[in-house]
Amino acid sequence: MSDKNREGKRTARERMAQERAAEQARASRNKKLIVGGTVLAVIAAAVVIGVVVQNQRSKPETPAAAPAGAIGDKNLVIPSGASNAPSTLTVYEDPRCPACGSFERTFSPTIDQLEDAGKVVVNYHIVSFIDRSLGGNGSKYGANALACAQNAGHFRDYHDVLYRNQPDETEDSFGNKQTLITLAKQVPGLDTPEFENCVNSNQFGGWVSAVQQDFDKSSYKSTPTVLLNGEPIYAKKGDEQISPENLVKWVDQANQGKPLGTPGSHGQSPAPSSTAAESNTPPSP
Amino acid sequence: MASQQADRGRAVRRAVDSPAAEWFGLAVRLGLAVVWGWAGWAKVSDPAEAAQAVRAYEILPEALVKPVGWGLPFLELALALLLVLGLGTRIVAVISAALLLVFIAGISSAWARGISIDCGCFGGGGAVDESQTKYLQEILRDSGFLLLSAWLIYRPRTKLSLDAWLAA
DSSP states (O other): HHHHHHHHHHHHHHHHHHHHHHHHHHHHHHHHHHHHHHHHHHHHHHHHHHHHHHHHSOSSOOSSSSOTOOBSSOOOOOEEOOOOOEEEEEEEEEEOEEEEEEEHHHHHHHEEEEEEHHSSEEEEEOOOOOHHHHSSHHHHHHHHHHHHHHHTTTTHHHHHHHHHOOOOOOOOGGGHHHHHHHHTTTTTTTHHHHHHHHTTTTTTEEEEEEEEHHHHHHSSOOSOOEEEEEESSSEEEETOOOOHHHHHHHHHHHHTOOOOOOOHHHHTOOOOSSSOOOOOOOOOO | HHHHHHHHHHHHHHHHHHHHHHHHHHHHHHHHHHHHHHHHHHSSSSSSHHHHHHHOOOSSSSHHHHHHHHHHHHHHHHHHHHHTTTSSHHHHHHHHHHHHHHHHHHHHHHHHHTEEEOOBBBBEEEEGGGGOOOOOHHHHHHHHHHHHHHHHHHHOOOTOOOOHHHOO
């Protein structure tokens, strides 16, 4: 009897201890579930909010406004030269890219002459991705200023001026809007209050972003990318190295038997008579 | 010999469970928080740039490029926040480690396929010149962060954490 009683007390005590342990285990499991659930909820909320916010912030791939005379699917291309020219030169370039600067300083007199002779129309894609890797705004503001110049009918001259005055890649002087306006004074008739306002307000910022997003989705990865009638010719066309002489030769070959285009003046100054490469003239202080 | 090993085992266990280890854990937790916070914040400013950094890996289909490019920085920022608070440290460390393994796999894959990109780990990203790829450094750096995550999976109890406060 007393033995039984003692045994009963022990089992009761054991049972209570077990229950308490089970209770604690349950509480700790619940706590873990709540913490884990909170963590996953915080992460899920952050990701959903992030996607929604970025979707709202991102500039559309089809720009709301494009500079006058822009052509192509979403008006992302600036044409220069006769629209009915038999050959098309497609150029992707970033205002800050040094290789583009060196390409332009070597080739722009030749390209301007080919345009003026009605042999080519040049399709410019003004991309702006150097800012991403080096920081700053020179690519974007430079591209916007080029769009402003296009809007004013002075794209070609301003484009040539910008590349002749291109700073070192790591130096973001095109990120200074005043520098872009000062350089515009080298193009007769360009520096109007309208142009300055366009540069200062980054009027074509959405268009600049759309052009870059179009480049992002293309298969081209570097600048300058230069295509003659769709075929890459920079730095080589097949085995042949590009040079002003070779460029003229390739264009003439492609144009054989085709009528030349009829270039209008479009307010641009005529090409220089010499095809000698222009020197880089940094802005005087 | 066997008892010596047992002694050493006990000594290691004592060190790992000591308050000093929990302070060390705090440093690891905040260190990883800074990494995620910095990585996330750097990818927020330009959505198009973030999308392009993802696209450049040429792994995901175009339909997923933007959601991943836009959502990933906020995932990283959420991990940073949770690490600062010290809430659910072990789960957060497991997710961190998984994410880092995905990043290391992505970078290795780009390297193996011979495409030239910046990893875009801390903003930037996209195609770069072949001479400017830094795949080995990027993988070693992420492996270092992986070690931080591994420590927190192993010892999630750290000083000044919500977890410790909730457990008390």
